Amino acid sequence: MKTVSLTIDGKRVKAHEGEKVLWAALDNGIYVPNLCTLRDNSEPSAACRLCFVEVEGKKQPVPACTETIEQGMVVNTKGPGALRLARTALELLLASHPVDCAHCPSSGSCELQKIAAHLGVKLKTRRFRKLLRELLVDSSSPVFIYDPNKCVLCGRCVWVCRERLGIGVLGFAHRGFERVVTTFGDGPIAESKCRDCGECVVACPTGALTFKDKQGTVKSAHKERVETETTQ
Amino acid sequence: MKITDLQSVLPAFQGIKSRAESQWRELRDGGKPVIMVGAATCGRAAGALEVLRAIKDELKKQRLDCPVVEVGCMGHCYAEPIVTISKPGYPPICYGYVNPVIAERLISEFILGDDPCLEFVLGALEENDLVPSFSDFPRAKFEKKVILKNCGHIDPEQVEHYIANGGYAALVKALQMQPEEIIDEVKSSGLRGRGGAGFPTGQKWEICRNAGGRPKYIICNGDEGDPGAFMDRAILESDPHSVLEGMIIAGYAIGARYGYIYVRAEYPLAVHRARLALRQAKKLNLLGKNILGSDFSFDIKLFQGSGAFVCGEETALIASLEGEPGIPHYRPPYPATNGLYGKPTLINNVKTLSSIRYIIQKGAEWFASVGTERSKGTAVFALAGKVVNTGLVEVPMGTTLRQVIFDVGSGIQGGKRFKAVQIGGPSGGCLPESALDLPIDFDSLTDAGAMMGSGGMIVLDEDDCMVEIARYFLEFTQRESCGKCTFCRLGTKQMLEVLDEITKGKGKIEDLDMLSWLAEDIKAGSFCGLGKTAPNPVLSTMSYFRDEYEAHIKEGRCPALMCRELIAYYIIPEKCERSCDACVGTCTVEAISANKKRIKVIDQEKCVKCGTCLDACPPQYNAVVKLSPPSQVPASK
Structure with missing residues (x-):
């Protein structure tokens, strides 16, 4: 496969032809905030709108997950326009997220915390109204707890369950602000075809899906994934 | 195409055409009066079916035998139900605001007797010495009917009517051309997509033709969802074959094998008529295998969308057609190369497709002679809101907003003052009086902060609060x-919260900065066109009507007296009539009582601001008024 060389944040990097900017950056140790991408998903979902970067010659910031690399491309992940969009997107997510890190088993491995630190955004945002939904927590599964209130709708769990594993227990329902990840017919997970494999929990970047009883397992699973992704 | 095929196309069509023409002649020149009833959705909503029944009953009673034809929408929706009578010896006369009683009179006095009932006449379809014709109307100077030409004048359920009026001749001509020639013709006509974005149609066709992968698909996008827009519905209900013909020509030009008409299920009449049209076209071999004996085969199916606004976005529409949730997908690849089931797919709006036959028949040059430098042809608008003549309007591109609203639409209802016009639906914006002389075309409307959109035009007057209008449209998009992407799902929700607070008088001045900042980010950061344009109604009202926003925030006052939380109803004692109790009786919450002098007083604590007292107060007194802010109400003595 041909390789293409480009510059990201002043650093000359090489990546396979056809690769997206996001992976080219991550593979070369340059972090770009992201929530909704998974390496093995070939079609970028481009839903979280956090990975904006600036590309020389383009008027507007572009999402790194959909932008294909080109020879000689000059990418700036810290341009003011890109950071502005990423910060607004994160603050919007945080404004609709119950920021209760002290009592959240995912605290420490949560990607929202990591991205907030990277972008210099406070977890308790002041700019926007706090808009929470009061959805029921589903603890019916013997393996994990699903708290839809903490979900950022990145869709990783849906994709993993449906495409990678071919099970398809989880899916999206409703529109707009009411959009939610749920089971078919909105029933409890225990009554679905869930095989309790816990892959969705591993995929979840926040505290929406957490392992039961084994708080340690939760953290390590998250940490492991976050670490492999950033060091890859 | 092979020469042998071409030889068969013409004679095959000649037979169909002469049969259709003789049927049409029989109807028009059969010596009997012909009664046409406008029975599109606009007519039916106004009672056209009752009128139709009354006409049929009366004819039966009078033992008269004359054809009664259901036609589509003429565009004069304000005057529905509309009945057109063509009686030998008279010009075809169009009657407006017809009810069953008037319908009976028309039969007994005009059909049976010889009194054309001038008091009910709207206009004649031809110039004559008896009654004023539509061409004498001031609006006639500005209108130019191209794609609406047949609407309201033929029976949409009779393919023969369409063929006798020149229908499918363009298809026959196209089948004798090379596909590339057709694409060149469409390209040089300058036609731009009528769905809203205005992408050059010919270019889209060319990309799709050159794309690899088979079979190719054509999708007619009839997922019209803007509040106040009804152009596509009217065309599908009034002249469905014009859309079919455009699709078949497009299919031949790009080398497609299958087509889909995507219509929302909320348009049952459009669905019914389009389905019927498909069956008829198939029967005449204008559709299906080896069309008219040529080697071109093309089939069309109708698909009913379940009414999600976002499905008008092409990638969401394709997902919906494939049986997936209607959620947009990332582009590129664009549907033209990678669309339905991963195959090259051409998606065109209803109006775009129904323009095609005229381009093929009359030539690109003719089409391009109408319109402006960069926007060719005509624009179809659904004129709604506070305008006198609501209905469908077709004008050349470049006509000004003022001409459409004041000359064609006859201005504002009830002599009120014009405030703004909302163009382009939830993706468009509100333009103020100062923008009225803007020519209507794709570029100048976008520059002004609105957009062409698919053709909804809602006229607003002094009683409409611009903050509330912005809030309404944002609530719609929200x-x-x-819900896929963060900006559209959560950003518009945040904006909506702020607007809600402002219309309730709880806004803060710094909210306005937050609103415009967030609006810019949503525009730049959203995934698809729906999100990218969602802030437009807010941005345009904030730039043109900032004073109204400030009045809400700083003074707790709604200048248009519309926002319920910021107004109070008050009875002016000097105007209130002692002997009248109209308001007391209508008040739903018993908030109105009479004082010792029999002057009525509203208990502001109890009042729910429903406004029935204002409607009930007889016009000679006009004692009930709205005041804003509510503190304007004088303390009761």
Whole structure:
């Protein structure tokens, strides 16, 4: 496969032809905030709108997950326009997220915390109204707890369950602000075809899906994934 | 195409055409009066079916035998139900605001007797010495009917009517051309997509033709969802074959084998008529295998969308057609190369497709002679809101907003003052009086902060609060957002919260900065067109009507007296009539009582601001008024 060389944040990097900017950056140790991408998903979902970067010659910031690399491309992940969009997107997510890190088993491995630190955004945002939904927590599964209130709708769990594993227990329902990840017919997970494999929990970047009883397992699973992704 | 095929196309069509023409002649020149009833959705909503029944009953009673034809929408929706009578010896006369009683009179006095009932006449379809014709109307100077030409004048359920009026001749001509020639013709006509974005149609066709992968698909996008827009519905209900013909020609030009008409299920009449049209076209071999004996085969199916606004976005529409949730997908690849089931797919709006036959028949040059430098042809608008002549309007591109609203639409209802016009639906914006002389075309409307959109035009007057209008449209997009991307799902929700607070008098001045900042980010950061344009109604009202926003925030006052929380109803004692109790009786919450002098007083604590007292107060007194802010109400003595 041909390789293409480009510059990201002043650093000359090489990546396979056809690769997206996001992976080219991550593979070369340059972090770009992201929530909704998974390496093995070939079609970028481009839903979280956090990975904006600036590309020389383009008027507007572009999402790194959909932008294909080109020879000689000059990418700036810290341009003011890109950071502005990423910060607004994160603050919007945080404004609709119950920021209760002290009592959240995912605290420490949560990607929202990591991205907030990277972008210099406070977890308790002041700019926007706090808009929470009061959805029921589903603890019916013997393996994990699903708290839809903490979900950022990145869709990783849906994709993993449906495409990678071919099970398809989880899916999206409703529109707009009411959009939610749920089971078919909105029933409890225990009554679905869930095989309790816990892959969705591993995929979840926040505290929406957490392992039961084994708080340690939760953290390590998250940490492991976050670490492999950033060091890859 | 092979020469042998071409030889068969013409004679095959000649037979169909002469049969259709003789049928049409029989109807028009059969010596009997012909009664046409406008029975599109606009007519039916106004009572056309009752009128139709009354006409049929009366004819039966009078033992008269004359054809009664259901036609589509003429565009004069304000005057529905509309009945057109063509009686030998008279010009075809169009009657407006017809009810069953008037219908009976028309039969007994005009059909049976010889009194054309001038008091009910709207206009004649031809110039004559008896009654004023539509061409004498001031609006006639500005209108130019191209794609609406047949609407309201033929029976949409009779393919023969369409063929006798020149229908499918363009298809026959196209089948004798090379596909590339057709694409060149469409390209040089300058036609731009009528769905809203205005992408050059010919270019889209060319990309799709050159794309690899088979079979190719054509999709007619009839997922019209803007509040106040009804152009596509009217065309599908009034002249469905014009859309079919455009699709078949497009299919031949790009080398497609299958087509889909995507119509929302909320348009049952459009669905019914389009389905019927498909069956008829198939029967005449204008559709199906080896069309008219040529080697071109093309089939069309109708698909009913379940009414999600976002499905008008082409990638969401394709997902919906494939049986997936209607959620937009990332482009590129664009549907033209990678669309339905991963195959090259051409998606065109209803109006775009129904323009095609005229381009093929009359030539690109003719089409390009109408319109402006960069926007060719005509624009179809659904004129709604506070305008006198609501209905369908077709004008050349470049006509000004003022001409459409004041000359064609006859201005504002009830002599009120014009405030703004909302163009382009939830993706468009509100333009103020100062923008009225803007020519209507794709570029100048976008520059002004609105957009062409698919053709909804809602006229607003002095009683409309611009903050509330912006809030209304944002509520619509928020509800219709698919929820996939952060900006559209949460950003529009945040904006909506702020607007809600402002209309309730709880806004803060710094909210305005937050609103415009967030609006810019949503525009730049959203995934699809729905999100990218969702802030437009807010941005345009904030730039043109900032004073209204400030009045809400700083003074707790709604200048248009519309926002319920910021107004109070008050009875002016000097105007209130002692002997009248109209308001007391209508008040739903018993908030109105009479004082010792029999002057009526509203208990502001109890009042729910429903406004029935204002409607009930007889016009000679006009004692009930709205005041804003509510503190304007004088303390009761």
